[in-house]
Amino acid sequence: MAEPAARRCCLGWDFSTQQVKVVAVDAELNVFYEDSTYHLLLKDTGLFAVKNDVNYLTFSIIDMCQTQGGVHVHEDGLTVTSPVLMWVQALDIILEKMKASGFDFSQVLALSGAGQQHGSVYWKAGASRVLTSLSPDLLLHEQLQACFSITDCPVWMDSSTTAQCRQLEAAVGGAQALSGLTGSRAYERFTGNQIAKIYQQKPEAYSHTERISLVSSFAASLFLGSYSPIDHSDGSGMNLLRIQDKVWSQACLAACAPHLEEKLGPAVPSCSVVGSISSYYVRRYGFSSGCKVVAFTGDNPASLAGMRLEEGDIAVSLGTSDTLFLWLQEPTPALEGHIFCSPVDPQHYMALLCFKNGSLMREKIRDESASRSWGEFSKALQSTEMGNGGNLGFYFDVMEITPEIIGRHRFTAENREVSAFPGDVEIRALIEGQFMAKKIHAEGLGYRVNFNITLIVPKTKILATGGASHNRDILQVLADVFGAPVYVIDTTNSACVGSAYRAFHGLAAGTGMPFSEVVKLAPNPRLAATPTLGASQIYEALLQRYAKLEQRILTQTREPPE
């Protein structure tokens, strides 16, 4: 059989919480190969298996894994870690499977990747010598066993560093000062606070650490065969990087731990080529020695790249919790949300806003007011008018993140609080309320709907993803509230695909070609809804009422009546 035609490509990797994934993308930006592994962890033992399809790689592991999802929640219920060697073994598995499948590694021009944000890896003194002299006769995990001073790494689900957060904010003049400096107030999962905890509670391990990586730069180091620098975008999730001039904040470093800057190394622009692939991969897998490694970044910045978000766009991920990805020219750091340096444009920024009451809240109201049927839910939206007759609702059955409110609060057109709405009014109040909250808080971070003056239509587009993005009636409300067209895209592998796109961008970095030009051949999103005529007038007034009522609820819940 004729050999398959050579297919020059870039690889995009994603070291996420539950798995390691890879995609291969050709020069026409078609995805032609993908694979993944799943992490399984044994409760309270730290033992793990890495599953690839139906086969477990043989480890000394008990058959039944009691937990999965790649994390170990400790007994305090706050500390959450993952074994670093589990990530290393996952990479071994995927590479071995690609090799067994006959994947032609010699055609890989460059690779980049993503890692779950905020997680940190602690390389033991001397580890760099092991990294630079890997034997192609052995798997990575067989050679890196003794290279880490902390074997169970803190990850983004950890919330055990509240004390360290308060210490850091106090050191730099408060929460808003820290947000203005690093793009976020102190968050427990952010890496600077995690490093401070390790320095305070495991000083021996900290002193034996020669390098601290993020999960993203750790993964890049495995391919580089030396320590990869942290990129500006993922580095923005540490409460340590000054996002305006993109250098480490000396005040934040000093507040977290001594000699930290030398352990982190310099941060680099996200589109940087950080080197060529290690000879280990050339000799064991047949990569070309000219294959470039482009700085890895966080999973959310990589997803923004994968969605090809452009200036003025907004991506709304409608999942268990709803997440907004914003493209910002000039950030307005606040006490909520996160601002990161853009992964694809060194002059601009991206913002992340998380809304905890997402799909679970929509499903509850569907069950209560639409007989558990999405068809009935849609009919209710179709049968009620934009603006819902002035009725407004706030639906937070779990403590909301943005803003910190809990409970259900309903108001009539006269701003009188009531305990119930008719079913169809309830449904529209939920959806309009969820999207008005998103618009108001996005504008709080500096987002504005961009109008293309010549055409008097918004240049802004909204990219909707996640489960609820399959419901056209929900998307119609989204378009009406934002006054912008809504498109849908498949984001199943957005972090991986975005990483492959960034690898191509890294190869073109020397030419100054913008990311949007590099990825112009990628599949376009599909238009799903455009704003109804008159929508902006209706929601302009309603948004102002919503914002005032939100403040009223916040005041009431912070200072309950005597």
Ligand SMILES: O=C(CO)[C@@H](O)[C@H](O)CF
């Ligand atoms: O903490 C987060 C973002 O700030 C999560 O989205 C992690 O990146 C998930 F890995």
